[in-house]
Structures are given as structure tokens and as C-alpha cells.
Amino acid sequence: MNWDDLRVFLAVARTESLSGAGRQLKIDPATVGRRIARLEEGLGAPLFAKSPQGYELTRDGGRLLAHAEAAEQAVSLGLDDLSGDGDEQLKGVIRIGAPDGCANYVLPRVVARIAEEHPELEVQIIAQPRLFSLSKREVDLYVSVSPPSSGRLLVQKITDYHLSLAGMRWYLRQHEDITTREDLKRHKLVGYVPDLIFDKELDYLEEIGASEADYTSNSVSVQLNMIRAGLGVGVVHDFCLPYVNRMERVLPEDVRLKRAFYLVRHADDRKVERLSRFSEVLCQSMREVVEHLEREA
Structure with a gap:
């Protein structure tokens, strides 16, 4: 079993479809299917059951999911450690979800500020009028208008x-x-x-x-x-x-x-230095942008 196969497995588990996993990984859905078949053959156990709703994890698939997520976390920490090396620049891709009001009118200005200091960082803003799933890795972190009360999450208030x-x-x-x-x-x-x-x-x-x-x-x-x-x-x-x-x-x-914005992250990301640093920069910039726009109103 290699890490690349586990990446494919995680993508199918989170999107519940071969096509969704293919879009996420930017590979052909047929290739995704072959990779899953190869992984199942190597493990000697079915990992997914196909249903009208899509690909559902079997009991063995559910057991593998926890180990695959642990491996994903270890790889992320390793890459984060190697890419740090005293470099204060944030790099790579970070995906943030937010309600569409925040995503349309606050985050573009926030990202523009961050981009000036971190030009090698790509921030993807996902605007959705709903809640996001961190366990399915739809986003790396998200902005909420109320603090979640359940789940293994890191929650911090950003600003009123x-x-x-x-x-x-x-x-x-x-x-x-x-x-x-x-x-x-x-x-x-x-x-x-x-x-x-x-x-x-x-x-x-x-x-x-x-x-x-x-x-x-x-x-x-x-x-x-x-x-x-x-x-x-x-x-x-x-x-x-x-x-x-x-x-x-x-x-x-x-x-x-009066309402408030909260930043929500997966608890397993606590040790990911890059996300922690981004969260700090994001919260500070959001406070400043919201305050500035409200003064202009």
C-alpha cells in the first residue's frame, strides 16, 4: 500500500463518487476506479459498496479511513516542517469556506492584503449558504456565524x-x-x-x-x-x-x-504550522477589513 493509493481512497470516501474524486484529484474517474480496485485487491477486502447515493464505505473501509486520515495528517506535518525551515512566507493552496456575504464582500479584500505579504500562497474562497464538512476536507477551514457545538474542531472568534x-x-x-x-x-x-x-x-x-x-x-x-x-x-x-x-x-x-464570525478548523490540524499561521493572519485581516468597511458605511 502506498500513500498515493490512500489519497485516492480518501477522495472517494469524502466525495462518495468516482467522478467527484476524479475532479478533486484531477484524474480520470476510470483511473480512480482502477486504483480503488487495486487497493481492495491488495488488502483482500471490499472498501466501498455502491448504492443509489454513491459509494458508501464498508465496515473495512471505515476502519481504513481512520488510518488513512492519520497518514494524511503525518504527510501534511512532514511537508509543513520541510517547507518551513525559517521561511516566513506562506505557500501552496489553502481553501476557505464562508457564508456568501462574507465570501463576497469581506474575504476578497482580506485575501488581497494577504497576497501582498505572501505572493506564493493561493487562497481558494468557497462561497456557500450552508455548513461545510472538514472531515470530508471540502475546505481546510471555514468561517461560521455561530460556533459549532459538536465535533473535533478548533473554534476561535474572529470579530463582531x-x-x-x-x-x-x-x-x-x-x-x-x-x-x-x-x-x-x-x-x-x-x-x-x-x-x-x-x-x-x-x-x-x-x-x-x-x-x-x-x-x-x-x-x-x-x-x-x-x-x-x-x-x-x-x-x-x-x-x-x-x-x-x-x-x-x-x-x-x-x-x-450584532453578530460574530468564527473560524473553524479540524482538531487534527492543530499542529499544522502553515494553517495555524494562515489562521492568525486571516483573523487579523478580517477584523481590520470589517472595521474599515463598517466605518465607510
Whole structure:
């Protein structure tokens, strides 16, 4: 058994398909299938059972998974140790997941700052309105709007951020004044699709005294563009406001919500120096960027 075969095994276990593993490893799915067959033949045990949902680990596959992940961790630590050697430059590829508001409006500026100091580092931003799986290595680390309460994870608070009720200046001129929360009942509201809210911290309506939204999306960017198009008013991240001309806060003295970003890593990555250093740089830059954008709002 060699490490390359274990890499293929891990990719199939995490993506639950030959095609998914092939995309991840950038090799042909047929080659992935042959490599898995060779590994099973060498071990004398079936590692996967094919089902309508894809490739599921067998009992033997599950037992091998723990050892393969330990080997992956050892290889990562070894490479990290060799590449360090006193070099302060971060290198290679790091993939970070984040809710789409953070991914669209905060992380690009953060990565631009980091790239100036670490030009050989490639940061991949995966924007998804959902939670990520670190055990399946979908990402190396991710930003969350609430701290996970289970799993073998490293969690640290990055920074607080704020949200406000907002609308386009021209929309607000053409519609009835909003001087109290009661006035919101005479306006259309933009918000999340209720059954697609993946984190309780994203459920803002009750806090602003509303029961439901009239126009909805699971995406912060789409909601922002709905408000920009004049469909109504809605809760907007303060760090988004500088990106939209002539969008202004509504009831600024009454409605201002506070949330926080958290950085989440797999506990096994605690000793990976490169990820630890990146996490430190990322958190510091995110704090500075969020603070700067909120000052501009």
C-alpha cells in the first residue's frame, strides 16, 4: 500500500463518487476506479459498496479511513516542517469556506492584503449558504456565524459585525415614511427563504418586529440586489453598504443587529504550522477589513 493509493481512497470516501474524486484529484474517474480496485485487491477486502447515493464505505473501509486520515495528517506535518525551515512566507493552496456575504464582500479584500505579504500562497474562497464538512476536507477551514457545538474542531472568534435595515434612497422617497417599526407593515420586506436558513443567527425578522419576508433568497448577494432593484427594504450587513451607492439605513437608531464570525478548523490540524499561521493572519485581516468597511458605511 502506498500513500498515493490512500489519497485516492480518501477522495472517494469524502466525495462518495468516482467522478467527484476524479475532479478533486484531477484524474480520470476510470483511473480512480482502477486504483480503488487495486487497493481492495491488495488488502483482500471490499472498501466501498455502491448504492443509489454513491459509494458508501464498508465496515473495512471505515476502519481504513481512520488510518488513512492519520497518514494524511503525518504527510501534511512532514511537508509543513520541510517547507518551513525559517521561511516566513506562506505557500501552496489553502481553501476557505464562508457564508456568501462574507465570501463576497469581506474575504476578497482580506485575501488581497494577504497576497501582498505572501505572493506564493493561493487562497481558494468557497462561497456557500450552508455548513461545510472538514472531515470530508471540502475546505481546510471555514468561517461560521455561530460556533459549532459538536465535533473535533478548533473554534476561535474572529470579530463582531453589524447589520442594519436598509433601502434605496429613491425607493424610500417614493414610498411611505418609515419612522417606527410599525411602519414596516406598509412596506415589502426582503429576507431569507425560511426553510433554507441554515443557522439560527441568520433569522433576523423577529428582531426587527416582522413575521415574514415578501421577497426571499438563500443568498445575501441576491437579497442585496433585490433591495437595490427597489423590491423593498431588508436587513443588510453594514460591511456591504459601501458597495452600493445610494443605499441608506432605515431606523438607524432603533434597528442595528450584532453578530460574530468564527473560524473553524479540524482538531487534527492543530499542529499544522502553515494553517495555524494562515489562521492568525486571516483573523487579523478580517477584523481590520470589517472595521474599515463598517466605518465607510
